Amino acid sequence: MGFALLGLLAQEPLSGYDLKLRMERRVGNFWSAGHSQIYPELARLEGEGMVEHRVVEQQDRPDKKVYTITDTGLHELKEWVTAPVEPGVVRDELVLKAYSVWLADPEKAVTLFRDQQRLHKEQLLRYEEIGAWMEEEWGEDLYRLDSPRFAIYATLQRGISYERGYTEWCAWLAYRLESGVRGGGARA
Template sequence: MSLKHAVLAALLEGEASGYDLAKLFDAAVANFWSATPQQLYRELERLAGEELISARVVVQERRPDKRMFTLTEAGLAELAAFTAEPPRPTAVRDDLLVKIQAVDAGDPAAARALVAARAEASRQKLARYERLRERLLDGRDEERYLREAERVGPYLTLMRGRAFEEENLRWCARVLAVLDERAAAAGAERR
């Protein structure tokens, strides 16, 4: 997947400025794709050049003018073609896993701190995702939302992001337990 398709999919929500898209990426898309605001702005320019999105300038008083972007028919066609392609297999590239792989050569206490920090980051993401979930549901239960909502894609990707972070928490808890058990056993051996 490329940033191109993530931006096109985000614009399914409707017309947005680059700033709006950066906020959307941070809040709702970050569970499956990350991008800096600078990357988004560059991609918006590229997509406009390819005529997959259109841009219009909105004049504002006391503020700089802003550009608003929307999908074109060509952008919708590109997104439809992309959704029909088989996905590439997922590959995990996580430097924390490399550090845990090498924990026996390093400092287990430092590794423990890194895993604890990852667990805290996952808890924070889950809290953000829960706020987003409540906003999407808007008082409806999940089944009703999934039946009635105009678009279910954002909720389905949110479900995946939540499951990912929940699994991160389970893994972190297990790793912390193992590291603690090993530290206790090593301490007992030294006595």
């Protein structure tokens, strides 16, 4: 989790509250955390010398602690980025449901998977819109390997490929459920 915060702070100094807002919107669409995780984690990172903060006083709003990544933190983050990853476990409740779909009423199952197809399709369209916006607004930056915009665009591409795959799978399964056969009857 700490590296998600460091990844954000490597781009710009932010308060815990700012980080919370960005983490709720899902960092790179593939991570998230609530504020109750963020504040203690910032304290931990500061204890390890990865970040430091200064208090910024505000008139109309509560004062805030603005965190900055340190050289140590930046170094650790860089090391971590290219360090090998062990394959993590993927957990997906819908796929687990699919595993027992043979027990279900096919009509209800169709409803479930068509609904999910629609939701993932909507998310796909949102991602594609954002992608088009980035291409227009950020242009050449998307090809600069040392630009954060390139990295943000890269994670968005994974979002697009993920949602496209998910949508297609839902559609495939819903179609099979609609046109399939129950019981010992033959196909064709």
